[in-house]
Every structure is written in structure tokens, then in C-alpha cells.
Amino acid sequence: MNFSSKLLEEAVAEFAKLPGVGQKTALRLVLHLLNRDVEEVQKFSSAVSRLRNEIQFCQTCHNISDTAICEICASPRRDHGLICVVEDTRDVMAIENTNQYNGVYHVLGGLISPMDGIGPSDLQVDSLVERLKENNIKEIIFALSATMEGDTTIFYLHKRLKQFNINISTIARGIAFGGELEYVDEITLGRSIVTRVPYENSLS
């Protein structure tokens, strides 16, 4: 693109580095910012810069937090004997939104992915093992994506954690609620038949 201004070109280049944002979208976003008030744009810019400079990660569960220990880990109403292992903060938010979980979390910060050069040492695995050693944990739930990377991570973690005498579970897989059978992929459908549950259990 032929930019008439260096400042414009720089701003577009920065936006175009964001995932899923191409040159054209970046230009649209930048021109939108140009039309907004100076104070509003300043607010945008400082929100981004403060986010990166001031944000903290909970020392226990490694979730994004404004404090050294996050609200969930600090809450006495939570069941601290139950740890749900997730990939990132989005998964914590998704599970919190269900209002079905009362334990605490452990945010790995990614999944094992040899293709992307991400190994166990890049994730919060050691700190999970430490948590299990020190505290009185009854159960670990793996809530990871049902992908190759998610399964690899669960396999690895299971090997590391089975030395402890705790229950290890994964979230249930099967057809989604409201899902029509004809659109379900074969693997999911096949596995959901193999791992069928007694009807009484499915009602609770």
C-alpha cells in the first residue's frame, strides 16, 4: 500500500501484527482511531501499555490477576482440594461462566506442541507438581482442548502426576447439548457410543 504518512504506515503495521488482522482491516481500525477524540485514543493507548507493564499473574494458579494471589485462589468459599488444569485465562473465564465449578484452577499457559517448539518446561508444569506435593489435593480435572496438543499434554501430565495418590479426571467428551446427530463428526459420535453412560447418570 502507498501510505501518504509515515505515522499512518507505522500504526497500520502495528495493528497488522495482531492475529487475524490484515493490512486492510488494520487501516480501517487506524482510520477509525483517527476520527475519535484525542482523549479517547490516549485512553486506548494507555490501557494497552498499562496492561502489559502492570499486569500480574497469580503466584498460585498463574491466572491473570491484579494481585499477587488471584481472587479465586484467595477465596475461602472455594474448594481448594480440587484443581482444574486449563490452557489459558479464557478457559478459566469460560468455566466460571458455567457456574458449575467451585474448585480452583491451574493455568498452564499453553499446551505441549513440539511443532511450535513448546515443551513442558515452557508451561507451568513444575509449579503444578509443587502444588500437589505441598497441599492436600483430592482431585485434578483436566479441562484441555480435545486436540492433538491437548491430548499430548494430558498424557504427559498424567505420567508426571500419577505418583500422587489423587483422582485424575478429564472433562466429558461427547455430542454437544442441542447438537443434531447428523452433523456430529464420526470420531465424536463413535466415541460417544463407546463411552455411553447409564441414562440415570445423564440426568443429574
Next chain:
Amino acid sequence: MNFSSKLLEEAVAEFAKLPGVGQKTALRLVLHLLNRDVEEVQKFSSAVSRLRNEIQFCQTCHNISDTAICEICASPRRDHGLICVVEDTRDVMAIENTNQYNGVYHVLGGLISPMDGIGPSDLQVDSLVERLKENNIKEIIFALSATMEGDTTIFYLHKRLKQFNINISTIARGIAFGGELEYVDEITLGRSIVTRVPYENSLS
């Protein structure tokens, strides 16, 4: 959404104000920034803030520029007797990319749109009239979108400009090059039959 951090929530809210960016996309972009180096995020943030604070608009054509007079208006190789009237800087970039135009531009900064409360006084109309008074302009080309707002703007400008003894033209409308006839809408196809051109002219 339940955010675990106020900083995160603010940054997501700021991103979600951008056009076409919802809460989920905003969160994805913000988490992406969190994973980048501090310096990179600082570069992003300062590019945005400098853009808004330091950018200038060319005093002649009102295009975005780093200088008081933009490169195009300052170029002696351009035909300054030919003015192409466009909506915004994106249109200038699009026309420049064609390498088919050697005149100068006039950026209106929008289109007349009573529904959005945008009238002629909100656009760079008076300065266009001034340019025509002062300089030796031979032709004005309207390169505006073929929408209701674009047509309204052309209609209004034509009324204001016909007092001057200059040629007024609009860019050609018709079916696009490479366009298949069966997918062309009826209005475009109908008009392109009415405004058909001699075959010899279509070759140049």
C-alpha cells in the same frame, strides 16, 4: 464476561470499541499482546498515541500527511489542473495503486448523510470551492462510492461547482473487469446497457 483482572477488562473494553471487534475478538487480541515482549507492546501503544497526536492533514487536499503540504500536492510532476474528489484517504491509496491517475486530490472527509447527521459543512466543501476560485483548474473528477450518500454528495457538489467553467466528470460505472454477467445486479447491468460505449472506446 468475568474478568480476573481490572487491567485486562479495561484493555478488552477499549479494543471492543473498534469497528467489527466484539468482546471475544478483543480478548483474543489483548491476550496476544500480553504474550508479546514489553518493548513490542510499547511500540504498538506509542504508534497509536503518536498517530493521533502528531498526524497532520495536507492544507491543500486534506489528505493525511506528515507535512503541511502532502507529497502529491507538492509534486511538480503532477497535473495540478485536474482534481479528483474522494471520500477519504483509503480512496486516495486505492487510486494511487492503479497508477492510472496523474492529477491531484481533494479529500472530503466523508459523504453527505442526513441519516448520520453529516451535512456539507462537516466536509471539506468550502475549501474545494476556494481551490477552484484561486487556481487554474480544468477538470474535476468525482470518485465517490456508488451509494445513496455518494450520489447525494455528487449532486450537491455539482450544484455548487457548476458556476465555474470547468469540466465535471464522474468515474465510469458498469460491470467490473472479470465480472461474470449472471452475477451482476440488475441496476448495474441495466445502466451499463443504457450507457454502453462504442467498442473502439472500450479498448483504450
